[in-house]
Amino acid sequence: MKGNIFHIDISSQRQQYKSCLICFKDFSVMTKEHQCKRCKRAVCDKCAQNKMIILGYSKSKDPHRVCNICKSESDILKQFVKTNIIQFNKDSLGIEWLKNLGVDIRQIKEQYRIQEQKDLLEYNQFINQLDSIYDEIDRKMNYSIRDFMSLVVQVDKGSVLGSIRNVLGTFLRNYPEVGFHPSLIFTTLILLCLSSEVTSYGLLQVMYTQLIPKALHFRNLRLGYDFKSELGVMIKSFHNLKIPTEPIKPFLQEVGPYIVSMTINAFEIQTSLFMFSQLFQEDGFNEFIKVLACSFSVHQFKDSIEKNKLFILWNVKDQQFQKYYYETKKLRSDSNSSVRSMSQSEQQQQLENKFKQQIILLQQENTSLKQEINVDKIRISKQKIEIDQLNDQIQSFEIELKNLRNQYQKIENENSNLLESNQNLKLQFMKQEKANESSSFTLSTKSDSTHLENELLKCKQEIEVLKLQNTNPTQMAQLVKLKNEQIAKLTQEKSELEKKIEELEEPKISKRTSSVAQISSVIKDLEDGKNLLEKKNQEILNLKKQIQELQQQKKSDQSMTSSQTLVDNPQRNSKVDNEDDISDDLQLLIQDSDPAKKIAARNVKQMIGKLNEELIYYKTQAKLKKEQVEPFRQKSESLQKQLDYLVEQNKELQIEIEHKQDLIQELEKKRVKQTIDPRPQVVQEDRKVLNENKQSCAANSDCKIF
DSSP states (O other): OOSSOOOOOOOOOSSOOSBOTTTOOBOOSSSOOEEOTTTOOEEOSTTOOEEEEOTTTOSSOOEEEEOHHHHHHHHHHHHHHHHTTOOTTSOSHHHHHHHHTTOOHHHHHHHHHOOOOSOOHHHHHHHHHHHHHHHHHHHHOOHHHHHHHHHHOOSOHHHHHHHHHHHHHHHHHHOGGGOOOHHHHHHHHHHHHHSOHHHHHHHHHHIIIIISOGGGSHHHHTTOOOOHHHHHHHHHHHHHTTOOOTTTHHHHTTOHHHHHTTTTTTSOHHHHHHHHHHTSSTTHHHHHHHHHHHHHHTSOOOSOHHHHHHHHHHHOOHHHHHHHHHHHHHHHHHHHSOOOOOOHHHHHHHHHHHHHHHHHHHHHHHHHHHHHHHHHHHHHHHHHHHHHHHHHHHHHHHHHHHHHHHHHHHHHHHHHHHHHHHHHHHHHHHHHHHHHHHSSOOOOHHHHHHHHHHHHHHHHHHHHHHHHHOSOHHHHHHHHHHHHHHHHHHHHHHHHHHHHHHHHHSOOOOOOOSOTHHHHHHHHHHHHHHHHHHHHHHHHHHHHHHHHHHHHHHHHOTTSOHHHHHHHHHHHHHHHHHHHHHHHHHHHHHHTTHHHHHHHHHHHHHHHHHHHHHHHHHHHHHHHHHHHHHHHHHHHHHHHHHHHHHHHHHHHHHHHHHHHHHHHHHHHHHHHHHHHSOOOOOOHHHHHHHHHHHHHHHHHHHOOOO
């Protein structure tokens, strides 16, 4: 015996087959070859229209293409696990197998607590190889067992190894004569998926101490064994089924691993469990060999041994060979059992009882399915409410995002307006700089004001001189009075102008940058100051004209002496020049409003900078809101997918309920028919057949695997 587990290699290489392995349609350009990622069959597109998550195929959990057979097997396996409530290290099918043999569970529990120290050689070998063999099992288990494990084993690897160590370690301590083999670990793992540790220990004990011959114990197999007796039983079964044995004989020479592994990993998991269940009855090992022979009988042995093993794994199902198995069992019982009479009324009563039991079971299943549907409906309604709440939150976030976008657009518009005003100010500054370059000189605001005061004083002195020199004192006095009033008015306006100039030198523009209207008000004040300066300049020009008129009157006065006239004329000419200088100085004051504009422009730039900062802030806020909305949207999509899955599952349950109801109606019709039309008196040979049918039905009702 080889020191590894029994497994069947499945190649993933393409183009090994010329036709589809399901519908047998030849591959061509129009019929493309696909590969089922679960069983590695070569199939056509029509026979591989489904996708599902394949455990062990890749690290990703994306669905992959599978054939129609695998999709159906996977759905049936899920229902099988759910119906029988199969969990790792929990009693389900295993406890029923022990009850069929009449084993005392309490006695098994007492034996499990006791660990004898007879021979630790097999135990130590098991402990040393446990981890490596478990990893090998994980790599080499077939696709069906892998799916079964994923549904049943919901604990970590350490817990699984601990349970195997407890069960198989105790068994090898108490029964070292059985011997250790790697397939024992695989067998123990399957038993733990169907029962608790105590029940698994009891099943191992019954198998190797009561059912399996000692010649097939692993310690004896190391010495060599030819399996002739088992082959004889199988060939006899083929003869009973009238199946030719010549094509099968080469394959039967390799049947040893099937028997040693108890068919685990050789068939689809439900088929292996059906064969396994036949072991736990009276003369169980012979029944196991016969059901194995029946499984081979449904296959046509045409290819090599390895391909035959692969096709048996792919195609042989327990539903196909159960018929042959029960036929051979009926023939054996006809030749060995005695005939028991049974009245027609008793047969009818038993059939009615059987139908009633089946109806009750179906009604219970129907009730449980309805309860599951109600639970699913409640779950769906809750998830709908959660989805509605998430949608409301998403809508509120979208509204808030829309408001932020509007604010962002508003700030963009304000920013563009500020940029336009800034551009206009730059143009004005450029014009003013050109005007400053063309002027011959520049004066500061304070020096201009001082110069203006000096010129006004000179004008007053000139008026005083003209007053003394005028020949008409009355008219001159009135004129002087009028000019004094004008000078006083001009002085007052000068002081107001100085205040305006100071405001222009140090403008107190508000630091609030949230409104562009404040900047426009500052620019307006600058324009008003310019207009006021122009107005005052015009008044001074008018005053200049009046002074010139006074000078003309003085020239026309003939009573003045020539010497005085010669002395005074240069003075008047200088005064006229001074008055021209005053006009020029006022013009410079108008031009000197540019520094204030420059300050205002600098403030405008600062406001633009702050508005840009606010713009960046709102952009950041909008991005954060969008990131906050995204998880809710993803959660909404995930809940929607779950909702779709539950709705689909609800539909499947509804279809199953309808199927169960149809089956109930058919059973009711059969029962009524049996009541109305009693069968005629049967002969003695028919009674034998009915008796055996009753026994087979009773055996089927006890075994929950099918």
